[in-house]
Amino acid sequence: MKFLITGFEPFGRESINPAWEAVSQLKSEYMGHLVVVEEIPVVFGASIDRLIERIELHQPDVVLCIGQAGGRATLSVERVAININDARMPDNKGNAPIDEPIEQSGPDAYFTNLPIKAIVKTLGEYHIPTSISNSAGTYVCNHLMYGLLHFIHTMKPNIRGGFIHVPYAPSQVVDRPGTAFMPVDMMLEGLERMIEVIAVTDSDIKKADHAIH
Amino acid sequence: MKFLITGFEPFGRESINPAWEAVSQLKSEYMGHLVVVEEIPVVFGASIDRLIERIELHQPDVVLCIGQAGGRATLSVERVAININDARMPDNKGNAPIDEPIEQSGPDAYFTNLPIKAIVKTLGEYHIPTSISNSAGTYVCNHLMYGLLHFIHTMKPNIRGGFIHVPYAPSQVVDRPGTAFMPVDMMLEGLERMIEVIAVTDSDIKKADHAIH
Amino acid sequence: MKFLITGFEPFGRESINPAWEAVSQLKSEYMGHLVVVEEIPVVFGASIDRLIERIELHQPDVVLCIGQAGGRATLSVERVAININDARMPDNKGNAPIDEPIEQSGPDAYFTNLPIKAIVKTLGEYHIPTSISNSAGTYVCNHLMYGLLHFIHTMKPNIRGGFIHVPYAPSQVVDRPGTAFMPVDMMLEGLERMIEVIAVTDSDIKKADHAIH
Amino acid sequence: MKFLITGFEPFGRESINPAWEAVSQLKSEYMGHLVVVEEIPVVFGASIDRLIERIELHQPDVVLCIGQAGGRATLSVERVAININDARMPDNKGNAPIDEPIEQSGPDAYFTNLPIKAIVKTLGEYHIPTSISNSAGTYVCNHLMYGLLHFIHTMKPNIRGGFIHVPYAPSQVVDRPGTAFMPVDMMLEGLERMIEVIAVTDSDIKKADHAIH
Numbered sequence: 080m081k082f083l084i085t086g087f088e089p090f091g092r093e094s095i096n097p098a099w100e101a102v103s104q105l106k107s108e109y110m111g112h113l114v115v116v117e118e119i120p121v122v123f124g125a126s127i128d129r130l131i132e133r134i135e136l137h138q139p140d141v142v143l144c145i146g147q148a149g150g151r152a153t154l155s156v157e158r159v160a161i162n163i164n165d166a167r168m169p170d171n172k173g174n175a176p177i178d179e180p181i182e183q184s185g186p187d188a189y190f191t192n193l194p195i196k197a198i199v200k201t202l203g204e205y206h207i208p209t210s211i212s213n214s215a216g217t218y219v220c221n222h223l224m225y226g227l228l229h230f231i232h233t234m235k236p237n238i239r240g241g242f243i244h245v246p247y248a249p250s251q252v253v254d255r256p257g258t259a260f261m262p263v264d265m266m267l268e269g270l271e272r273m274i275e276v277i278a279v280t281d282s283d284i285k286k287a288d289h290a291i292h
Numbered sequence: 293m294k295f296l297i298t299g300f301e302p303f304g305r306e307s308i309n310p311a312w313e314a315v316s317q318l319k320s321e322y323m324g325h326l327v328v329v330e331e332i333p334v335v336f337g338a339s340i341d342r343l344i345e346r347i348e349l350h351q352p353d354v355v356l357c358i359g360q361a362g363g364r365a366t367l368s369v370e371r372v373a374i375n376i377n378d379a380r381m382p383d384n385k386g387n388a389p390i391d392e393p394i395e396q397s398g399p400d401a402y403f404t405n406l407p408i409k410a411i412v413k414t415l416g417e418y419h420i421p422t423s424i425s426n427s428a429g430t431y432v433c434n435h436l437m438y439g440l441l442h443f444i445h446t447m448k449p450n451i452r453g454g455f456i457h458v459p460y461a462p463s464q465v466v467d468r469p470g471t472a473f474m475p476v477d478m479m480l481e482g483l484e485r486m487i488e489v490i491a492v493t494d495s496d497i498k499k500a501d502h503a504i505h
Numbered sequence: 506m507k508f509l510i511t512g513f514e515p516f517g518r519e520s521i522n523p524a525w526e527a528v529s530q531l532k533s534e535y536m537g538h539l540v541v542v543e544e545i546p547v548v549f550g551a552s553i554d555r556l557i558e559r560i561e562l563h564q565p566d567v568v569l570c571i572g573q574a575g576g577r578a579t580l581s582v583e584r585v586a587i588n589i590n591d592a593r594m595p596d597n598k599g600n601a602p603i604d605e606p607i608e609q610s611g612p613d614a615y616f617t618n619l620p621i622k623a624i625v626k627t628l629g630e631y632h633i634p635t636s637i638s639n640s641a642g643t644y645v646c647n648h649l650m651y652g653l654l655h656f657i658h659t660m661k662p663n664i665r666g667g668f669i670h671v672p673y674a675p676s677q678v679v680d681r682p683g684t685a686f687m688p689v690d691m692m693l694e695g696l697e698r699m700i701e702v703i704a705v706t707d708s709d710i711k712k713a714d715h716a717i718h
Numbered sequence: 719m720k721f722l723i724t725g726f727e728p729f730g731r732e733s734i735n736p737a738w739e740a741v742s743q744l745k746s747e748y749m750g751h752l753v754v755v756e757e758i759p760v761v762f763g764a765s766i767d768r769l770i771e772r773i774e775l776h777q778p779d780v781v782l783c784i785g786q787a788g789g790r791a792t793l794s795v796e797r798v799a800i801n802i803n804d805a806r807m808p809d810n811k812g813n814a815p816i817d818e819p820i821e822q823s824g825p826d827a828y829f830t831n832l833p834i835k836a837i838v839k840t841l842g843e844y845h846i847p848t849s850i851s852n853s854a855g856t857y858v859c860n861h862l863m864y865g866l867l868h869f870i871h872t873m874k875p876n877i878r879g880g881f882i883h884v885p886y887a888p889s890q891v892v893d894r895p896g897t898a899f900m901p902v903d904m905m906l907e908g909l910e911r912m913i914e915v916i917a918v919t920d921s922d923i924k925k926a927d928h929a930i931h
Contacts, residue, residue, distance in 0.1 A: 188401030210895035256849035423682035469636035614827030
């Protein structure tokens with residue numbers, strides 16, 4: 080099985096993106112499964128273009144896109160991407176679309192086809208704090224996830240794909256005490272465990288989520 | 293114009309539901325617009341059935357469903373409902389579905405057709421803390437919102453509808469210090485201002501959201 | 506019985522201080538007890554000087570100083586003031602002392618002699634979210650509280666005095682969604698109830714606090 | 719120089735205490751400085767007795783007591799201990815004192831004599847999230863810190879001592895997503911860096927704290 084795993088470049092006022100810090104340390108093979116990694120620009124439009132180009136190049140079975148969610152305390156496995164761009168701040172090329180659809184004629188949302196509950200369960204057993212998230216936001220992270228799932232649904236139905244948000248790295252919070260973080264090594268181990276879970280899980284398990292409303 | 297505004301009954305360990313506390317105090321008319329209110333059970337399935345029955349009865353132009361989101365600090369105007377039931381705790385009839393679709397052949401999600409940015413802008417001008425939310429969760433609140441929007445899309449395309457989450461009332465947090473709350477009077481005023489905004493707004497304004505990832 | 510109740514002027518980037526917004530609306534008499542109010546500058550040194558001058562002028566039996574604690578969700582009744590100035594940002598005159606004692610030869614801290622548990626209990630009964638706080642910080646609020654208690658201990662042992670932190674007002678958080686707030690009317694009612702409790706309570710009740718570590 | 723470093727046993731519903739998990743992994747020597755470790759019961763009274771007994775036994779130059787502060791996101795270096803026991807829940811022997819002094823004739827509080835700002839600065843340089851805390855609470859942690867500082871002030875003025883709170887370990891939060899945590903390895907490294915800082919710092923540096931009110 081072949082995995083394409085992407086990490087975003089830094090954005091906002093950050094000098095690093097913990098997503099790429101972790102992704103770039105992945106090995107090229109785990110338990111016989113190949114892994115290729117790619118860095119993705121934090122730019123509306125261009126991020127999807129780059130991702131699709133690399134999917135065409137690498138022909139993976141699974142695509143995992145990784146991004147930073149500053150303030151969150153867990154690896155959060157996104158359940159759904161919604162068809163909207165709504166940027167609070169400009170992307171790395173200065174674009175800040177407000178309430179515009181990602182795909183003019185696309186559906187309002189796509190669920191991931193990753194085994195999200197199995198991922199949460201397994202990583203928890205390894206003491207890596209992980210949870211389901213029901214919103215990937217409306218910035219470039221959600222944008223890329225929607226673009227990936229739209230491409231899968233319309234062009235490559237055999238690919239499995241989804242998006243994982245990671246917390247800040249420790250170096251990003253030393254001057255913001257009280258803000259949650261996760262060491263990059265723990266993110267990396269989390270990604271390695273995800274590869275193993277996804278490789279062996281055909282259909283997701285049933286397990287209650289923690290969130291309510 | 294006629295508004296149907298619903299509030300959920302209490303659930304979990306709560307003896308009140310601030311949503312219904314506020315909704316039940318609405319007058320029957322604001323600026324010439326009629327308002328009818330209904331209480332809705334916190335039950336998967338039965339909540340949608342009750343709502344649709346009351347829509348058929350009252351024939352409203354706008355349907356607003358209101359629910360409690362304990363821990364949130366604002367009136368949160370939900371942008372989207374997703375096609376999944378994933379209950380962390382049983383509903384008021386003991387049902388706790390895990391990862392089941394609400395509508396077997398429905399789309400993954402529906403966006404509300406309310407002018408959500410205009411609502412946030414106007415209520416902010418009245419100093420009522422309000423924000424957009426990109427997730428109504430996966431419990432009965434999201435369930436009802438999805439059921440409403442599915443009914444609108446498939447049966448009543450001229451109705452406008454959506455869901456608003458309210459914080460805890462003060463009485464619910466006096467023994468949980470640190471938990472956000474909003475006085476019921478402020479929720480009530482917020483609902484009154486929403487009626488006014490919705491009545492005069494044909495298409496939503498463009499305004500950046502506060503959230504990111 | 507005569508109460509002197511003070512509220513700070515605005516500081517930081519705020520155009521109002523909810524403490525003074527509430528204090529300035531107090532009546533001059535509650536249940537036969539006189540109330541005088543004073544606004545206090547957010548300035549190290551000058552705040553204490555102003556307070557002592559007004560105590561000498563008004564000769565109160567009880568002194569309550571009120572300040573803003575942005576981000577907190579309750580009226581927080583401070584238990585203790587510590588003998589240190591440690592300013593993260595300059596006060597309204599540009600002073601930013603780091604780790605300097607307030608009183609060179611003063612003790613490390615003073616406990617308030619207000620009936621703090623009785624206050625929390627009574628306000629809770631009126632559904633006004635209130636809690637004990639074990640830290641008034643190290644900025645001008647703690648500074649004024651320490652100055653008050655030092656003056657009481659060394660010069661006026663019959664006066665009862667303490668400090669109450671209030672949350673942001675709603676107008677301060679409409680552009681910061683997710684931040685806790687309290688309507689100024691609720692703060693005002695809280696202060697009125699405190700006057701009543703303090704007037705009738707000689708020694709504090711015993712009641713467990715909510716905080717731990 | 720000789721360090722006595724203590725960690726509390728588990729309390730509440732926890733099966734581990736991350737403080738002792740980290741402390742028990744310390745080596746017996748760092749850069750020529752000796753380190754002895756001891757586990758302390760989470761019991762009012764007995765915790766102080768045990769600590770003093772071990773101080774008399776080991777005759778250390780520096781005493782660091784470490785405890786768990788569930789929910790905090792940083793290593794928090796406590797600035798001050800206050801003369802009060804106020805237990806929200808029973809200790810490990812069932813004691814739950816409410817608003818009782820720790821030392822009947824002791825002062826209201828003691829500041830630590832550790833170089834707290836130098837510790838925060840150095841650990842930040844190593845990307846270990848660390849901050850000053852102005853409250854150690856009113857439970858057994860504050861109790862032990864006060865007991866230590868009272869003993870130092872009255873009996874052993876040459877000893878330097880203080881208290882450090884650590885976050886939950888990852889294993890404690892996997893079923894509480896959203897709760898901050900820190901890997902035990904990072905806590906351990908933090909303690910090792912503290913030993914180095916304390917060993918070389920005679921008087922603390924001046925550096926603004928992050929907290930306000």
